[in-house]
Amino acid sequence: MMIRATDDAHAMTDAAGAQRGELVRVRILRQDVPSGESYWERFEVPYERNMNVISILQKIAAQARSQDGRKVAPVAWDCNCLEEVCGSCTMLINGRTRMACSALVDRLLAEDGDEIELRPMSKFPVVRDLVVDRRRLFRGLEKVEAWVPVEGSYDLGPGPRISPDEQEDAYPLSTCMSCGCCLEACPQYTKVEVVRREGESEKDFEARRKAAYDAAFVGAHAVSQAMLFNAHPTGRMIADERMKALTRQGGIQMCGNAQNCVAVCPKGIPLTRSIARAGRAATVWAIKRLFDR
Amino acid sequence: MAHERVLVVGGGLAGLAATMRLAELGIDVDLVSLVPVKRSHSVCAQGGINSVNALTRQQGDSEWKHFDDTVYGGDFLQHQPPVKEMADWGPKIIDLMDRLGVPFNRTSEGFRDQRRFGGTLYKRTAFAGATTGQQLLYALDEQVRRWEVEGKVRKWEFWDFLAPVLDETGRCRGAVCQDLVTMEFRSFPAGAVVLATGGNGLIYGRSTMSMVCTGSAVSRAYQAGAWYGNGEFIQVHPTAIPGADKLRLMSESARGEGGRVWVPRKPQDPRDPRSIPESERSYFLEERYPKYGNLVPRDIATREIFDICTTEGLSVEQDRLCVYLDLTHIPRETLDRKLGGILEIYEKFQGVDPRVTPMKIFPAVHYSMGGLWVDYERSATGGLVEGSFRNQQTSIPGLYAIGECDYQYHGANRLGANSLLSCIFSGLFVAPTLANACGSGSRAAGDESRLFDQEVRRQEERHRSLLARTAGVENPYGLHQELGTLMTRVATVVRRNDQLVPAYDEVCRMAERWTRCAVSDTGNWTNQNVVFTKALGDMFPIAKLILKGALLRDECRGAHFKPAFAMPGLKATDPVGRRQEAEQWCDTFEANTRRWLKSTIATCGPGGDPEISYQDVDTSLIPPRPRLYGLVGADAIEEVWKERSARATDHAGRAAQPAGAGA
Amino acid sequence: MSGESPSFLERHQFLIYRLFSLAGFVPVGAFLIVHLLTNASILAGDGGRTFQSRVDMIHSLGPLLVPVEWAFIFLPMIFHAVVGFVIIANGLPNVGSYPYVSNLRYTLQRATGMIAFAFIIWHIWQLHALGKPFGGGRFDAHEAASSTAAVLGSTAVSILYCIGILSAVFHFANGLWTLGITWGLWTSPAAMRRANVVSIAVGVVLAAAGLGAVAGFRSLPADSASHGHAASAVHETLPPSSP
Numbered sequence A: 001m002m003i004r005a006t007d008d009a010h011a012m013t014d015a016a017g018a019q020r021g022e023l024v025r026v027r028i029l030r031q032d033v034p035s036g037e038s039y040w041e042r043f044e045v046p047y048e049r050n051m052n053v054i055s056i057l058q059k060i061a062a063q064a065r066s067q068d069g070r071k072v073a074p075v076a077w078d079c080n081c082l083e084e085v086c087g088s089c090t091m092l093i094n095g096r097t098r099m100a101c102s103a104l105v106d107r108l109l110a111e112d113g114d115e116i117e118l119r120p121m122s123k124f125p126v127v128r129d130l131v132v133d134r135r136r137l138f139r140g141l142e143k144v145e146a147w148v149p150v151e152g153s154y155d156l157g158p159g160p161r162i163s164p165d166e167q168e169d170a171y172p173l174s175t176c177m178s179c180g181c182c183l184e185a186c187p188q189y190t191k192v193e194v195v196r197r198e199g200e201s202e203k204d205f206e207a208r209r210k211a212a213y214d215a216a217f218v219g220a221h222a223v224s225q226a227m228l229f230n231a232h233p234t235g236r237m238i239a240d241e242r243m244k245a246l247t248r249q250g251g252i253q254m255c256g257n258a259q260n261c262v263a264v265c266p267k268g269i270p271l272t273r274s275i276a277r278a279g280r281a282a283t284v285w286a287i288k289r290l291f292d293r
Numbered sequence B: 001m002a003h004e005r006v007l008v009v010g011g012g013l014a015g016l017a018a019t020m021r022l023a024e025l026g027i028d029v030d031l032v033s034l035v036p037v038k039r040s041h042s043v044c045a046q047g048g049i050n051s052v053n054a055l056t057r058q059q060g061d062s063e064w065k066h067f068d069d070t071v072y073g074g075d076f077l078q079h080q081p082p083v084k085e086m087a088d089w090g091p092k093i094i095d096l097m098d099r100l101g102v103p104f105n106r107t108s109e110g111f112r113d114q115r116r117f118g119g120t121l122y123k124r125t126a127f128a129g130a131t132t133g134q135q136l137l138y139a140l141d142e143q144v145r146r147w148e149v150e151g152k153v154r155k156w157e158f159w160d161f162l163a164p165v166l167d168e169t170g171r172c173r174g175a176v177c178q179d180l181v182t183m184e185f186r187s188f189p190a191g192a193v194v195l196a197t198g199g200n201g202l203i204y205g206r207s208t209m210s211m212v213c214t215g216s217a218v219s220r221a222y223q224a225g226a227w228y229g230n231g232e233f234i235q236v237h238p239t240a241i242p243g244a245d246k247l248r249l250m251s252e253s254a255r256g257e258g259g260r261v262w263v264p265r266k267p268q269d270p271r272d273p274r275s276i277p278e279s280e281r282s283y284f285l286e287e288r289y290p291k292y293g294n295l296v297p298r299d300i301a302t303r304e305i306f307d308i309c310t311t312e313g314l315s316v317e318q319d320r321l322c323v324y325l326d327l328t329h330i331p332r333e334t335l336d337r338k339l340g341g342i343l344e345i346y347e348k349f350q351g352v353d354p355r356v357t358p359m360k361i362f363p364a365v366h367y368s369m370g371g372l373w374v375d376y377e378r379s380a381t382g383g384l385v386e387g388s389f390r391n392q393q394t395s396i397p398g399l400y401a402i403g404e405c406d407y408q409y410h411g412a413n414r415l416g417a418n419s420l421l422s423c424i425f426s427g428l429f430v431a432p433t434l435a436n437a438c439g440s441g442s443r444a445a446g447d448e449s450r451l452f453d454q455e456v457r458r459q460e461e462r463h464r465s466l467l468a469r470t471a472g473v474e475n476p477y478g479l480h481q482e483l484g485t486l487m488t489r490v491a492t493v494v495r496r497n498d499q500l501v502p503a504y505d506e507v508c509r510m511a512e513r514w515t516r517c518a519v520s521d522t523g524n525w526t527n528q529n530v531v532f533t534k535a536l537g538d539m540f541p542i543a544k545l546i547l548k549g550a551l552l553r554d555e556c557r558g559a560h561f562k563p564a565f566a567m568p569g570l571k572a573t574d575p576v577g578r579r580q581e582a583e584q585w586c587d588t589f590e591a592n593t594r595r596w597l598k599s600t601i602a603t604c605g606p607g608g609d610p611e612i613s614y615q616d617v618d619t620s621l622i623p624p625r626p627r628l629y630g631l632v633g634a635d636a637i638e639e640v641w642k643e644r645s646a647r648a649t650d651h652a653g654r655a656a657q658p659a660g661a662g663a
Numbered sequence C: 001m002s003g004e005s006p007s008f009l010e011r012h013q014f015l016i017y018r019l020f021s022l023a024g025f026v027p028v029g030a031f032l033i034v035h036l037l038t039n040a041s042i043l044a045g046d047g048g049r050t051f052q053s054r055v056d057m058i059h060s061l062g063p064l065l066v067p068v069e070w071a072f073i074f075l076p077m078i079f080h081a082v083v084g085f086v087i088i089a090n091g092l093p094n095v096g097s098y099p100y101v102s103n104l105r106y107t108l109q110r111a112t113g114m115i116a117f118a119f120i121i122w123h124i125w126q127l128h129a130l131g132k133p134f135g136g137g138r139f140d141a142h143e144a145a146s147s148t149a150a151v152l153g154s155t156a157v158s159i160l161y162c163i164g165i166l167s168a169v170f171h172f173a174n175g176l177w178t179l180g181i182t183w184g185l186w187t188s189p190a191a192m193r194r195a196n197v198v199s200i201a202v203g204v205v206l207a208a209a210g211l212g213a214v215a216g217f218r219s220l221p222a223d224s225a226s227h228g229h230a231a232s233a234v235h236e237t238l239p240p241s242s243p
């Protein structure tokens, strides 16, 4: 099945006609500062084999000229590993959220005509161009206490024994790289942008920002991490805390089961399974709490 | 100021391990990183992490053997006490990471599973799927997040370390960093500063490393006076996937499972590789090393692939160096079962199915054994004294270095799966040292702010002058590419003095050209252009010390290979002649050891030019011995060597006796 | 959104959303099933007699009918609708960019919810006693079949009824499936697929019942009125069922 996809892509590439020496056209939605206006700018870069969106952006940075030859500031974007494991380079490529480093130009051209469109993620505040502020995503991990509550790092022997089945269940969840694709595609996850008020102290602003994050949906990514740690023999010891977090405002109840999250996750993490498990755990937990009070 | 904070720069495995432990010891930590720490380069490590374990122990393994394999693999260039201490900590570290929730692969009984890696006979390597580094990093990231919620840790993500701040006595008092979003500068006064900023692969343009691995932080410490050790030792991985943006690692297991390396006999044969008949293919590894075939050790594979493309001009492609790594003769099911994960990487980034079409691969810069010189305090038993001020301290008091950016653990060559261990170990181990360093050394508060103000002003000045260079003629990205190409050509697999000399001059000229680099973005908001240009400027001093170190070291050791100084195997075939040659070989080896078994120490001279000196290596625990893998006449040499070392220990034993009796 | 201290609704968001989900199933969903199946009895082929007897059964509650209606139908439905509108207002459907089946269903769930809501209001006005003061309320419990048939005699009304019924049925059947995820009844992808088949089956049956009933009322023979009368004549001997 894989081969077919590849061969198709090649066939279509030929049809699209992108070849050595030709130019790849790119349209980028830019924004200079967080509160600024956004605007489109077009670029052209020489085509190369196996090119991905990152190499396009690198070339744009090097040439720093728009399609019509004007000198423009290079486009800002995030990346690091270029192997799709660090989660940095999420953006909207031809309208869909994905990782720029694994978005091959050949495939994009085959998919979507002769121009590639890049936009920043829409669910996070823009910092500049394609760079967005994803602190809310990490706040979600704090909210659900996504860690194993160990006593400390002194040598207390090995961890709990874990069956291969449990490991195989947990491992995929543990590959989540906090890229935010699942949040970007989720119709229930909406943008929260908190702007510092005149004269507001750093601390107050910080507190207000976090409160705003906490009030809104945590999203599939954090729900899945909560389930990962609730399944771990030691992590489970604070399962109640996580359930409390997941049933507070912005918790699991906000999910509308659109299942986009699982469809766009670049790591193929079974997010709907996590969400359903969280739903089940919340049901049991809520009923238990009703009778244990 | 009773209450001092520690500044940790870098949030990879090393930085996070240190941060976690510091917080636990009650120290407040500022953690600065170019990228959110969860996105640090450590996520890229796939293979695994080494330590002795219950299973290998019963097969005769021990911490000592792990220690021995590490120094042997590193060609004895590392001081032995820190390595011994690291090997001793191995089992504890894996246990700890296990407790933190790392999803290590399991045996059917629920114990941790292990695999075998290069450079050892034992299955020492614990692993979590094909993403061990990611899993280890996340476990530490989670603990640090927990401490962040507790208020012990404050993260500064998207911040760039610009310079350490030293007082009149030369002690480090903190650092100045810059916010990459607002571009504001900020002083970080600290009881101790520790750099955990990883490798510097970007000096080679493209490598297997991540985009923030510019080595800028280390270079800045070096330019402030810290020594740099063993810079010329750069590990090159034999099989990487060449890409326009990055060279992605192709795991050695592809060859392990039967992958064959070949090139068409006709240079740049344009035919589809599948249609080239066997007779017109050169399986050069199999031809040259019939015994090991495609499974020759890393450095040999690297050199041969490099050689066939450069010297013999048989690269598969015209404008890009690469050879075929062919798996297409292996049934699809076998491939999917054994290599599924890594083949997907190839397919994802090349858009070609390696089960059908041979992969194109080429060696790539992978790891920097060298780094900031750091000290240690040796304990009576040959390990380290925990908590000593000296452990991991650079030549600048109060400034420490851990992880890939120190030079301490891997000598002339790193064993696979040892780096993750050294990173976590050095991070955990340095914490008590840093805790002790806090609050030591009196200071006057007034002075302090003056020191920081001065440094902030200096940095602002540098920044402003860069922004002002709009009319420059040099393009920083183009210049970076040139530097990378040059360094890759002369300072990777094969080094030759007649190339290194002109290359050094060329880098000096590039450094000069850098001063004329124009920045195309003159704004003061998330200006990645100026940040990159700065980092590029800081690559030249390191590039220079790599070249100079390589130029001066006239020998072959570990990753540093100079054909002109290679020690060939034996030629004679008769026993007497062989014996004689073996004796000679061992004499030369001993002479070379006396001359070259020394750490290269670079200090930054005026204009960023390095001054190189050498320092003896502590080999008191395991005496150096030759590495004979694959050498002709290895058995004869080994015999002679064994006799010699037996005699030596005999002597040492007798010499030690009177003292022993007296004690 | 981020008030200094969260409101009652925000503090009890989980409970409210869960009750919302539950209300959609029982009693609202359950009522939908009963209602559609009752209507479908018009297809019994006896000119509406079975239908009338079902109606009578319901109306045998006498004075209790109104409180029962409000407690088990109207109030839960209003609650479900109000919370539903809040949810819809806070979501950002994006099928354009992510044209996946489940996303389409997510969007349709919201669209059909709104259509069904509008339809139900209209339907209540048109047929229920509550509509009387506003010129509606044309259903007569004694003339159940014929009074309904009279309303559905208009083709336009029938088409709108079909749309309304299909919306309600989709909303219920799809909601059944998502409810199972929300409450954690089916968690694995395989279980979700199986549950999906069941939900579709439920939807098909209800849709058939609902549309069938519309057709049934429309094709009631002209003399059905008399049948209705006959039935009600019998009925007359019983105590009056509703005020």
Ligand SMILES: Cc1cc2nc3c(=O)[nH]c(=O)nc-3n(C[C@H](O)[C@H](O)[C@H](O)COP(=O)(O)OP(=O)(O)OC[C@H]3O[C@@H](n4cnc5c(N)ncnc54)[C@H](O)[C@@H]3O)c2cc1C
Residues within 6 Å of the ligand: B009, B010, B011, B012, B013, B014, B015, B032, B033, B034, B035, B036, B037, B040, B041, B042, B043, B044, B045, B046, B047, B048, B049, B132, B133, B159, B160, B161, B162, B196, B197, B198, B199, B208, B209, B210, B212, B213, B214, B215, B216, B217, B249, B366, B367, B402, B403, B404, B405, B416, B417, B418, B419, B420, B421, B423
């Ligand atoms: C592809 C690949 C595979 C590998 N596989 C293995 C393996 O299987 N086993 C093994 O043992 N080793 C492996 N290694 C090596 C190992 O991954 C690295 O040596 C190790 O992760 C380095 O960790 P670190 O903590 O020192 O630094 P890193 O993880 O590189 O982190 C550096 C940190 O410093 C920060 N930083 C850098 N510069 C600055 C600055 N100027 N200002 C502020 N912050 C800065 C960065 O943001 C980052 O947080 C592999 C390496 C590669 C490239």
Ligand code: SF4
Residues within 6 Å of the ligand: A182, A185, A186, A187, A188, A189, A219, A220, A254, A255, A256, A257, A258, A259, A260, A261, A262, A272, A275
């Ligand atoms: S299933 Fe839930 S979390 Fe996932 S995209 Fe849909 S609404 Fe969002």
Ligand code: SF4
Residues within 6 Å of the ligand: A175, A176, A177, A178, A179, A180, A181, A182, A183, A220, A221, A224, A264, A265, A266, A267, A268, A269, A271
């Ligand atoms: S769950 Fe998947 S899409 Fe979401 S953040 Fe993690 S890796 Fe990204």
Ligand code: FES
Residues within 6 Å of the ligand: A078, A079, A080, A081, A082, A083, A084, A085, A086, A087, A088, A089, A090, A099, A100, A101, A102
């Ligand atoms: S750069 Fe790391 S995921 Fe794309």
